[in-house]
Amino acid sequence: MEEHALSFWISMGVMSAIVGGAMRKMLATHMSAAPTIAALLGVTVLVERLCSLGFPTMLALASLSAFCCLIPGKTPSAPPLPTEGRAVFITGCDSGFGKTAAQRLDAMGFEVFASVLDLSGEGARELQRVCSSRLTLIQMDITQSQEIEQALNRTKAKLGLRGLWGLVNNAGVCVNFGDAELSLMSNYRGCMEVNFFGTLNVTKAFLPLVRQSKGRIVTISSPSGEQPFPCLAAYGASKAALNLFINTLRHELEPWGVKVSTILPSAYKTGQSSNFEYWEHQYKHLLQNLPPGLLEEYGEEYMLETKELFQAYAKTAKEDLTPVINTIADALVSPQPKVRYYAGPGVGLMYFIYNYFPMSVSDCFLQKLFVKKKVLPRALCKQNSNSNNSNSNNNNTDKSYVMKSKKLASGS
Structure with a gap:
């Protein structure tokens, strides 16, 4: 039982680190990291599934580590091109x-x-x-x-x-x-x-x-x-x-x-x-x-x-x-x-x-x-008003019909 709890908390910690890092990377970049983020989130789900199916946590973490090794690291940026004469x-x-x-x-x-x-x-x-x-x-x-x-x-x-x-x-x-x-x-x-x-x-x-x-x-x-x-x-x-x-x-x-x-x-x-x-x-x-x-x-x-x-x-x-x-x-x-x-x-x-x-x-x-409009076009306001009036009239008609039915049923 304690081993299961330990595995659970280790997997939760790993997933939290991955998701947090992915979101931080997404917000700090110009979308170039989107495929990597999607892959990391996919691996997070995979780790969680492996742990839930009874795989040892260390095996799941090993799989994750192997995957991360395959992701190319950030290469040093090349120096900018010269501007003189251009x-x-x-x-x-x-x-x-x-x-x-x-x-x-x-x-x-x-x-x-x-x-x-x-x-x-x-x-x-x-x-x-x-x-x-x-x-x-x-x-x-x-x-x-x-x-x-x-x-x-x-x-x-x-x-x-x-x-x-x-x-x-x-x-x-x-x-x-x-x-x-x-x-x-x-x-x-x-x-x-x-x-x-x-x-x-x-x-x-x-x-x-x-x-x-x-x-x-x-x-x-x-x-x-x-x-x-x-x-x-x-x-x-x-x-x-x-x-x-x-x-x-x-x-x-x-x-x-x-x-x-x-x-x-x-x-x-x-x-x-x-x-x-x-x-x-x-x-x-x-x-x-x-x-x-x-x-x-x-x-x-x-x-x-x-x-x-x-x-x-x-x-x-x-x-x-x-x-x-x-x-x-x-x-x-x-x-x-x-x-x-x-x-x-x-x-x-x-x-x-x-x-x-x-x-x-x-x-x-x-x-x-962007723009959060609250005012409806005038024609739509009229349609809604007419619809509400129609519903109100129908409700009044229904109430009148019910009252008449009750009177007939009572014999008055």
Whole structure:
């Protein structure tokens, strides 16, 4: 009896150590450890089963030890590649990830070409002030083919016979909020024009220079391009198209020696995300352009709540962009860059749940993580009200029928 108890507590201790270590590893990594975690959890179950079937605890532990020996340990990371003499082109450097990345890569010794929408804007002026003479500012709207061509020609002129080591596709926009049915077609087209077609056009234009140097393509995407975030259909659809294009490109460029990475950041305060005036303008524009019938079915109070939820979510976004900038730098200087980088708190856990848990659990987690709507569309409120009234009338009818039946039965 004592031997059985001892075996039980030893096995429980081993399982606790394995599960605790696996969870700690999952939270500390960017999902690259997910297969190992799954294997460790599987072995935990195996050890527990072996012990419950009467196998000696030491035999179970020996099996576990043999398995752990087969798992390759973490190999020492190779030194980063040199940056001297290498050039990187970054889109969308007026603010946010692009501006901060331009500063970091310039400080690392790269020759940086930073595209901005406004050469006289605050972001461009700050880059000129804090960066070295290696930095070149280029005015470029990625939705304008002529401006892309001009930017390419200017980059070629400065590079001479050299190729381009890195292209960082950062420029993007989120021009809407709200349900898929409520999103205007202009919002869908606007997101696709910038996030997909604009990035596609830039990538195709600069790709020969990247192939020439067997360099890198790094693209800032979004988890909403792979997971159904409520109220982000237009933005998510554009990022989904971008993800598929970049992944296809990754396979096609492998023979050329070009490495392609995608970065999936969590919520950060970039661009217009924390500009409440911008969201107010979007809200008023939506109300003015919705069909009257649709506006009546959903109701202004429903859309007002959505706007307020977006603003509240924007307040919780992280201001420190370091996790994303670190992944951009790693994708450019690592001898073996990752195909996917999960940048920021909670993103790795979210993808782990999305990939390994039932869909119902993933959906519940996503809804609690993002916007938590409480207001129902006006038409649904009316339907529920009518249903309740109908049920109440039916109950009254049933009660009246019962009373009549009792009277008839009593002979009165």
